[in-house]
Amino acid sequence: MKNQQKGLSLIEVMVSLVILVVGLIGIFNLHIIAKRGSFESFQQTQATYLANDIINRMKLNRSQLLLYRGTYAGLLSKPGKSCDVGVGATVICSNAETRTWDLYQWEQLFGGASELQGTKSVGGLDGATACVDVKATGEVLVVMTWRGVRSVSDGASNKSDFVKGCGTANDRRRTYSLSTVII
Template sequence: MSFKRNGFSLIEVMVSLVILVIGLIGIFNLHIVSKQGSFESFQQTQASYYANDIINRMRLNVSELSNYGSSAGTKYTSPSSTRPKECSNANLCSTSELLAWDLYEWQSLFVGDLEVSSEEGSVGGLPSPEACIFVNSNDVTVVITWQTVRNFNASNENYSDLVKLCDSSGAKRRIYEVKTAIY
């Protein structure tokens, strides 16, 4: 009896390898997009935290509410170079000293000055952040924008007029806006 054994030809092996490589490239690209989306989600969570942080600070210092921002908006990009009196407890500072400390500490947080690596410098915060605080009577709006890794195919046209006043345009700018009332 003679058995005829057929194996894979070289062409079948090459076609199989091409299909495998194309599949692996697709999986690799999916992994990259997933990582970028996860990072942008993390940045959005940080922006939410920073906006709520300053709102909570404002709630604890209501008598200075109008000095945290203005009806036209007060823009914050980095903390002042002079460190104000540290207020670890509201009873140790006057309301104006607490205002200065709140703004200094908040800005240090969102630009990353409070998280520092010996090799890389600032590692926390958001990349190229800008924040605006609008205070109109008891209505408060906080807008935070930052630079991200991917282009965003939208403009700030669909956002509120306050976002537009904060000058948040750019293909890679992300925007987080929160409105509340403080009494």
């Protein structure tokens, strides 16, 4: 008599499930790493945009250029006068009022105030600090620092003293600096 086996044994099924689970765990880990990398890239893109934004604001208010110098961490209070420009805007602001408004709006942007979830700002850089250095010759250095998702190294460790002094030194600090001349 011949004994023919039909179907799979329990051991074969268990081995197949173990192989499947190991593969799925690898795929999930890859997905998490990709999400982190995507978020880090998004944060750097935001920092680039914000550095360019304040430089453009400074170009439009050249007479106040030296007064844009400082360190900003989202702590400025709202100015008494809104100096928004746009279609139908009738407010006339002095250069000093425009500078104050520019810095306030800029801080609001990197704090995420333009993107709200309920009452919480969610669209900004995590733990952002910005530093602006301006020289009388028109040389401008804008440094954006923020907290990255994972620990790698301090993004300012091999930079100039000005860049090192911007933000809190730690192994999650990311930096972006933009240097230009405004004439």
